[in-house]
Amino acid sequence: MPDSTSRPPVPFLDLKAQQARIATDLRRRLDAVLAHCQFVLGPEVAELEEALARFCGAAHCVSVSSGTDALQIAMMAEGIGLGDAVFLPAFTYTATAEVPLVLGATPVFVDVDPRTFQLDPAHLEARIAAVRAAGRLRPRMLIGVDLFGQPADWTALQAIAAREGLVSLDDCAQSFGASLHGARLGVQADVTATSFFPSKPLGAYGDGGALFTESAERAALFRSLRTHGEGTSRYEVLRTGMNGRLDTLQAAVLLSKLTVFEEELAARERIARVYDSRLGNAVAIPARVPDSVSAWAIYAILLPDAAARTRMQDGLKAAGVPSAIYYPKALHQQPAYAHAHDGAALPVSEDLATRIMALPIHPDLTDRDVERICDAVLANV
Numbered sequence: 001m002p003d004s005t006s007r008p009p010v011p012f013l014d015l016k017a018q019q020a021r022i023a024t025d026l027r028r029r030l031d032a033v034l035a036h037c038q039f040v041l042g043p044e045v046a047e048l049e050e051a052l053a054r055f056c057g058a059a060h061c062v063s064v065s066s067g068t069d070a071l072q073i074a075m076m077a078e079g080i081g082l083g084d085a086v087f088l089p090a091f092t093y094t095a096t097a098e099v100p101l102v103l104g105a106t107p108v109f110v111d112v113d114p115r116t117f118q119l120d121p122a123h124l125e126a127r128i129a130a131v132r133a134a135g136r137l138r139p140r141m142l143i144g145v146d147l148f149g150q151p152a153d154w155t156a157l158q159a160i161a162a163r164e165g166l167v168s169l170d171d172c173a174q175s176f177g178a179s180l181h182g183a184r185l186g187v188q189a190d191v192t193a194t195s196f197f198p199s200k201p202l203g204a205y206g207d208g209g210a211l212f213t214e215s216a217e218r219a220a221l222f223r224s225l226r227t228h229g230e231g232t233s234r235y236e237v238l239r240t241g242m243n244g245r246l247d248t249l250q251a252a253v254l255l256s257k258l259t260v261f262e263e264e265l266a267a268r269e270r271i272a273r274v275y276d277s278r279l280g281n282a283v284a285i286p287a288r289v290p291d292s293v294s295a296w297a298i299y300a301i302l303l304p305d306a307a308a309r310t311r312m313q314d315g316l317k318a319a320g321v322p323s324a325i326y327y328p329k330a331l332h333q334q335p336a337y338a339h340a341h342d343g344a345a346l347p348v349s350e351d352l353a354t355r356i357m358a359l360p361i362h363p364d365l366t367d368r369d370v371e372r373i374c375d376a377v378l379a380n381v
């Protein structure tokens with residue numbers, strides 16, 4: 001059914017509206033960088049790192065060039081490589097699995113919870129036991145992904161990491177700003193990596209990322225690795241590193257966006273509650289992780305099957321409501337990663353890929369936009 005009033009479509013993400021809200025402060029920040037011309041590791045970079053560490057209560061923040069590079073630097077710091085097993089969810093963005101492979105390590109895919117979509121701790125334990133029994137790979141690291149804005153079950157994951165002697169890495173790319181048991185994400189794992197890709201809850205105007213840790217040694221290693229493995233003087237090379245720094249201009253953008261970030265998180269939560277109450281009886285809404293606050297990067301609903309999802313997406317499109325599929329395939333089903341998979345069954349991840357669908361959720365949706373989205377979903381179930 002075409003939208004009878006032929007209003008323009010609802011934006012899936014509205015970075016222009018957000019830019020208008022912070023225009024004056026943003027301009028002041030960018031002008032300051034253009035005036036001092038320290039485009040790499042300028043003063044805004046250290047200022048941002050301090051502000052981000054304070055924001056999430058972490059002892060150390062090291063900004064980097066992207067979320068993917070944050071994951072890579074975290075793994076390089078632990079010497080992850082050939083023969084190492086890195087446990088990670090099969091249902092996540094590609095970058096989580098890509099980095100261990102780039103470093104020569106083996107991703108071991110773990111299934112997720114069918115209601116919260118987060119890594120399933122019981123399956124993780126079974127997968128670690130199976131890898132140990134096979135004796136071919138050394139279990140070294142587990143990556144918990146805080147999928148769609150909600151935290152993974154860090155209480156369970158940290159207990160498993162401690163028991164199994166694994167380094168824990170929190171892939172918080174979608175969930176910076178979320179909290180668990182009253183603490184913001186950033187302090188739950190040995191290392192937390194996040195992304196400032198423009199569409200993430202806290203997004204730059206280009207690529208960016210950051211690492212958080214309580215360990216001063218790890219933080220120093222991250223700083224060295226992001227600048228070619230440099231030592232105390234610039235031309236002393238201590239280790240193989242990379243060019244992985246955050247641009248000063250992006251730090252300036254992020255400092256400006258940080259001034260409205262709390263309000264934006266509150267706006268996303270308000271919208272999620274409207275979706276919960278209006279749609280909860282008609283479609284499967286995302287189950288909340290207990291004692292947590294989501295950053296609501298993505299609001300994902302589940303349809304009964306693939307055909308129902310196609311009908312819903314087509315119906316929404318006709319009503320001017322965009323939707324998206326995160327993710328149409330589990331990672332072990334991707335051509336690039338199939339060879340790395342040991343063949344273990346991952347039924348929940350495979351099922352979610354056929355039925356999941358994301359609705360727009362961003363702080364600049366108006367109440368009328370949200371009503372329109374809900375009406376369109378209800379008209380198409």
Ligand SMILES: *Cc1c(COP(=O)(O)O)cnc(C)c1O
Nearest residue numbers: 066067068093095173174195197
């Ligand atoms: C976006 C994302 C990344 C990668 O972040 P980039 O900044 O785009 O490199 C990693 N993991 C997850 C789960 C993501 O959603």
